[in-house]
Structures are given as C-alpha cells and as structure tokens.
Amino acid sequence: MPATAPVLSMTRLTLDKVGVDFPIYQTSARSLKRTALRTLVGGVIGSSVDTGCTVIRALHDVSLDLRPGDRVALIGHNGAGKTTLLRVLSGIYQPTSGAIHGAGKRAPLFDLQVGFDEEATGYECIQLRGLMLGIDRALIERKSAEIAAFSELGDYLDLPVRTYSSGMLLRLFFSIATSVEADIILMDEWIGVGDERFVEKANKRLQALIDRAHILVIASHSRPLISSLCNRGILLDGGRIACDGPLDTIFSAYGARQSA
C-alpha cells in the first residue's frame, strides 16, 4: 500500500472545467503577410480565405480535485493529454478556459535538462537552476554540498558541463531537481538515472521525496509502477477525463477501451 502523507494540510489543487486549446499556426498563417492580406481584402473575400489556424483541443472540460494523500496516476494513450494536464497542474500552461486553484508548493519533475549553459560548471548549474526554481541563495549554498555529494560527480563539478557524458548530466540535473522539497510533485514517467548502482540510490531518493509530499501526480504507462506508487487513477481520452477513481476501476476501463 503506498504511503499517505499527513491529511492535516492545506495543500490542494483544483481544476474547474479546464480547457486548453492549442493554436497551430502554419507558417503561412503566422506570417504577417497573411494577416495583412486578410485585412486588405476584408469583407466577403476575406471571410473565405482560410485562416490556416488549426486549433487542437488538448484538454476539454477537465475538473479535478486533488487533496493531501492523493497519489494520482494519469493514464491514457499517446496524445490523450497527460503531458498537457501536467503542464497545467504545474502552472506552465494557463488554461484557455475554466480555472485552476491551488495551495502548496509545486515541483514539476520533467524536462530536467532544459536551459543550461554548456560553459557553466556543475556547481554553477546547481546555483543557476536553484535560482530559476526560486530558491533563495543562502539555501542554495547549503543544498549545494548535499547535491554534490549525492550526484557523486566529485571534481567534475568544477568543470564545464559540456565535458560531461549524458549520464553524468542527467545525474546532476536529477540531483538538483530532487533536492527541492515540495507539497505537490508532478512527474512525466519515472526518472531513471545512471548506472545500476546509481539507479537504486536515485529511486530511493525520489521515493523519499514523494513520501514527504502531500500530492503526487505521475503520468505513466507502466502498470507495476502505478500499482506500487498510486492510490487513484485518472484515465484521459482525447483530452477529457474518461474515468477517475480507484486503480482497479481505471485499469479495467483502460483495458476495455483498448480492446474495443
């Protein structure tokens, strides 16, 4: 049975009829020429000109209430809206309709390796990443030693990250990302890092971080992982919530959909 966090907590995350529409601008529609011409021709002809703007409805009418103790698995096939929903929950996407309310510190643990300078040393990456995540400088200094020790990168931390192997890079960014305490943890698949020995160590650290958090939302295709981690499932289909409830219900609903 997955561990549950203390129930006495203010942490909440609520979505109220959230929709996300993605405009996909073809190069022709994004260009000013197209808009200018449309304005010029105007009237009848203008209305017949294809705007070239396809809208993808990534999420539609999604209502959710996440409470302390919730360990939620997002399930659904590719393109069902799992990643979009995670981005909405983390505050990266503002819903184009509906509303999101939340209390508690959120930590998105995906796209860990984004936006670092190749010339920065490992230590500088720790500081800058910490700064981007809004951690104050004194705290970063204190955490820096712990992150360095956990990553086991040793003297490499004084070298520019362009000299790192991709495994080392992932280890560094994993160590940074998991050093942040958060009430709500958002993940897109489990993060596996490093060689056999390090993976085990990393799994423990991630598990401990999740155990301390009040809410977990993880998108995953791995049934064993979900079963060991979660107590609630949300099945997404075509950007809508098809089913929300206990895991076994969700699994059978997903199975039925796949065989249908």
Next chain:
Amino acid sequence: MRRWWTLAWADTRFRYRRTTFGPFWITLSMAATVFSVGLVFGTLFGSDLSRYLPYFAVGIIVWTFMNQCILEGSLVYVQSAGHIKSTPVPLALHVYRLLGRQLILLGHNALLPVVLWLIFQWPVAAGSFLAVLGLAINIVALFGAMLAFSIVCTRYRDLHQIISALMSLLFLLTPIIWLPGSVRSPGIDAVAYANPFHYLVEIVRQPLLGSTPDLHVWLTATAIALLSLFAGIALHARFRHRIVYWL
C-alpha cells in the same frame, strides 16, 4: 528581483569564459569600431577629431545598446522556449535577464568614452550628470519596447526580419555618424527629428559632451519612454498567458 541580474551576469561570464580578455572583448571590439569608423568619417567630413570621435563613440554605444535590446528582445521568448515550457517562472524574468545582459554590455562599452575624455579632455559641466537621467529614460523606453516586441515577434515570426532591416535603415537616419544640421538637406533633418531614436540618443549624448538638450528634447524622449512602457505593459498583461502556446 535580484535573480535576473545574477542570471544576466552568469550569461555574460559564460559567453566569454574561454577567452583571455573575457567580457572586455566587448570594449575592445567597440574600440575598434569607434576608431576605424570614427577616423574614416571624421576625416571624410573634415571634422575636428577631438570633437568628432567622442560624438561618434557615445552615439554608437547608445545605438548599439538600443539596437541589441530591440533585436534580441524580439527573439527573447523564442530563444527561452525550453525554459518557458518546463519551468514556471514569471515570463518577464526572461526580459529582465536580457535587459540585464544588455546593461552589462553597455557598462563595458562605457569605458570607451572615459578613455576618450582622458585623451581629449573636453569641458564637462555639472550638467553632464543629466546623462544619468537621460540613460534612465532611454532604458525605460527600451524596456517597454522589449516587452512589446518580444510578444508580437513570437506571434508573427516575420516581424523580427522586418525589424532588423528597419533598424539598419534607422541607424543611417539617426545622427550618429553624421551631425544634425551637417547634411545640407532639410529632408534629412526632418527625418532625424521625426525619429524617436534621435531623441533617445540626444538625452545621453549631449550632456556627456558638455551641452544640455533643449527642454522639448527631454519632453519628447520622456513621452516616447512612457508610451513605449505603457504599450509594453499593456501587451504583456494581455498576452503573457498566451505566449507559451505560440512557442
């Protein structure tokens, strides 16, 4: 908000990390431009070099700041797309960070006029400190422009090309290489006085060179800055939540 400044410094350090002179390459390459272009055009115009070089140096340094702010500002979200899609930080942080970077560049370039002053020792008065006020107005104007251009250029990707073509045209139409009134064509002067960049340069350049801009120059520059700031803030407030969907 201190973090944009730290990030801006880090960006600058990383860019020049593997060079001997580090960020002073900024100063050195600007010095090369000032002396080569300055000597050629100063001689061509038959001007007194002790007056022309400082005039051109201050002008080109202020112009470079404005030009870079606008050109890089119009791409700032496109280039920070990775960050924007993965880390929930206020969008304006990316603009502040870029502005910080440009201010650091400006600071390095500002060493040049100091060197020129040590050589030519033109008279400076108490009024020279008005250059600080002029620079503040200039920065406000550019910050607004960056906020505005960053948004429209993310939505319409052609605009950046149009703007960069326009900026090289405007460089020639702003009195930087030439002096206002020196070109014997009322048309050219009229263009210069309709050019907002002209005012934004004058409020920094004139005080530094020991004269004081007319009141109408100050007022026009201030109006430009406020207009630009309001336009930038209005666009930002209206569209900042949409930007991530345009990347």
